[in-house]
Amino acid sequence: MLAEPDRPSALADYRPSPDAIEVRSAVATCTSLRLEVAGVAADLIDAHTVLPDGTVVVAVDAMTPLGGLLVAARGSDGAVRLDFTHLVPVAVRARVRARVAVTGKIGRFDPAVLDSCDDDAVSGLLDLPPVALWAVEPDSVRVERHAATVQVPVAAYRAARPDPLAAVEAVHLSRLARLVRHDRHRMHLLASVVDPALTDSGTQLVPVAVDADGLTLRAETGYRHRDIRLPFHVRATDQTTLDQELRRLFPGVDRHLRG
Structure with a gap:
C-alpha cells in the first residue's frame, strides 16, 4: 500500500480572503460609522472599536433616544446595522475604496472579555467616550466596490485581521x-x-x-x-x-x- 504524500495542514494553507482583510481594515481604521436600529440612523464619530474576534464595540449613551432603541433591540438577530465608508487617505478624485455593511445582534459590552483582548484592543476601548458600551456580534458582512457587492462569510471576517500597515x-x-x-x-x-x-x-x-x-x-x-x-x-x-x-x-x- 502506498503511503499518502505529505500534505500541509489546512491551517497552514489558510490565508484570509482579501475581502475579509479589507473589511477588517475598514472597520479598524474608519473614524466614523452610521448606526441604524429600528429604522433610526445616527452617525457616530470616534465612538467605536473592534475586538480581535471581530466584535464591534460602540459607545452610545443609554439615556438617549438612540440608547433606548439599543436597549429594546438587545438579543435580536440582525437588529443593528453598521455602515462604514473606507476612504483613500489622500486628496484625489474617487476617494471611496469600499462601503462596508455589518448587521448583527447587539448587547451590553461584557468587561470579562478584556481578559482575552490584546493591548491594542484594550487601548481602543479606553479611547472610547465614557458612556455605555455595546457589543455588536456580526451575523452578516458585505463589502461593495464599484457597485459590485460581495458577501463575506462571518467566519472569514472573524478569522481575518486588518492589513499590517492599515493603521x-x-x-x-x-x-x-x-x-x-x-x-x-x-x-x-x-x-x-x-x-x-x-x-x-x-x-x-x-x-x-x-x-x-x-x-x-x-x-x-x-x-x-x-x-x-x-x-x-x-x-x-x-x-x-x-x-x-x-x-x-x-x-x-x-x-x-x-x-
Whole structure:
C-alpha cells in the first residue's frame, strides 16, 4: 500500500480572503460609522472599536433616544446595522475604496472579555467616550466596490485581521508623496510598463494605497484616472521590510524614506 504524500495542514494553507482583510481594515481604521436600529440612523464619530474576534464595540449613551432603541433591540438577530465608508487617505478624485455593511445582534459590552483582548484592543476601548458600551456580534458582512457587492462569510471576517500597515497607511502615503515628487521620471517608467499612455507628461501620479503586499499609484489626467498596482516581492509587515521593498522599486531614495 502506498503511503499518502505529505500534505500541509489546512491551517497552514489558510490565508484570509482579501475581502475579509479589507473589511477588517475598514472597520479598524474608519473614524466614523452610521448606526441604524429600528429604522433610526445616527452617525457616530470616534465612538467605536473592534475586538480581535471581530466584535464591534460602540459607545452610545443609554439615556438617549438612540440608547433606548439599543436597549429594546438587545438579543435580536440582525437588529443593528453598521455602515462604514473606507476612504483613500489622500486628496484625489474617487476617494471611496469600499462601503462596508455589518448587521448583527447587539448587547451590553461584557468587561470579562478584556481578559482575552490584546493591548491594542484594550487601548481602543479606553479611547472610547465614557458612556455605555455595546457589543455588536456580526451575523452578516458585505463589502461593495464599484457597485459590485460581495458577501463575506462571518467566519472569514472573524478569522481575518486588518492589513499590517492599515493603521499607519496615511503616514506612509505622506512619505511616498515626497518620493513621487523626488523621482517623477522613475515613477512614470514604472507606470508605463502597465500602460504606455501613462508616459504622457500631463499624467499626475499619486500614491493612494500601500499595504503588506504592494503599492498602488493613481494616474490622473484631466479626463480620467487609473490605479496601477506595484507588487512587493515579500510581504511588508513592518517599517523595515516596507523600506526594503520601496528601495527595490525606487533605488536611491533613502533620504526620502526617513522621517
